[in-house]
Amino acid sequence: MADANEHLDKIMQELRRGTITIGALSQLSEPQYGYSLVTMLHEKGIHVEPGTLYPLLRRLEKQGLLDSTWDTNESRPRKYYVLSKTGKEVFDLLVVEWKNIAASMDQVIENKRGDENGDD
């Protein structure tokens, strides 16, 4: 079983890598700073480490999917990220793609179950 868990960990890591991007974009119609985003996602059951999310936000900003502003009014300066115009378009397209993937995967997995039940 320990062996299976090890495999699972590796595969889940790969699987999460892509979904985190979608997760982050989904929460950024309103400006958020890094840690508030971590908490928000956490509450919704998406666990992402700050050490992964912070560099990701920067990368998305560099790619032009996010805009950022520094807020220096609070007790400590915070960088707020929000979807750019391109970011919005990309996110909408991603959602469609994701739904397709999810639907296909569901079908594939359900079929498999059906087969197994059939064998019984």
Added chain:
Amino acid sequence: MEMINRYIYAVTQKLPQSQREDIAIELRGLIEDMLEERSGQGNRRENDVEEILLELGSPRSLADKYRGKKKYIIGPELFDTYILVVKIVLIVISSLIGIVFIIQTILEPMSILDHFIDMIVSAVTELPQAFGWTTFWFAIGELYGGMKQKDLIGKEWKPADLPPIPDEKRQIKRSESIIGIIFYTIIIVFLAFSNEFFGIWVFQDEFNGVVPFLNEQTYGSYLLFIVLIFGSGIIKECLKLVAGEWTYRLAAYTTIVNVVSMAAVLFMISGPDFWNPEFMNQLAEAGVVTAGSETFNTVTMIWNQSTFWILILFIVGLVWDAVDGFIKSRKK
């Protein structure tokens, strides 16, 4: 707090100057947010800081994530070529060191131990140097060649570009080319640095000196041609190594290279001062032949005609090499 400062410094140190300040502020804010969440508004414990830093991971891995790509001295794209070149360079230099040892031992058999020590010293100093320089040039290539592949080829890959599986008859053995490169390099080094040993070696009980074939006075100006001739040989072997099999294109290239070296040979050998003008006299002086004897006359004749025959041999060799290339390319 000290530990947080150290952590932030360690991370930003590994990032480009332009992003350091920004990331430092953001990272500090993050750590403070995380601290706040852990301890509520209560007292901070040193332990919390440690746990948070552990959660963020080692500064190197975090910096890697910010950079988004791994750093290489020599990346996977160049690595195979790099290993091949390193092998060739090391083999060539080892054989050179070995040959120097053998020549020195023939010349002075009594001090074989000194020569042996020389050989070991050369091996220990020169091999790492060669390795270092090769690596250095590849690292430069990696540094400035970030584009490589796509930019070099300059177009999208198509399945139609796939080269056919090399026919066994047309295939060029790697070992063949590598031996060729080693051979040419040894000749160049030998002729460049110890041309005085290129001649008839006179042994009478012990080594008595060499009657050189070449004219030592004019030799320096001909060296360029010698490097050109054998250097083009090296280029030819490299082309074969890269191509991996005979094609018309490769055969055409080797023909061009052969023509260039043929022209150089022609120019050099037919020059008046190329050969040692005193060769026959020196040979007689050294006691190999007696002046005026029948042997002396025969050797003189051979010596005088040698230019012509060497030329013929060279031309036949180079023409054959070119023709052979075309024949091999034609094989189906």
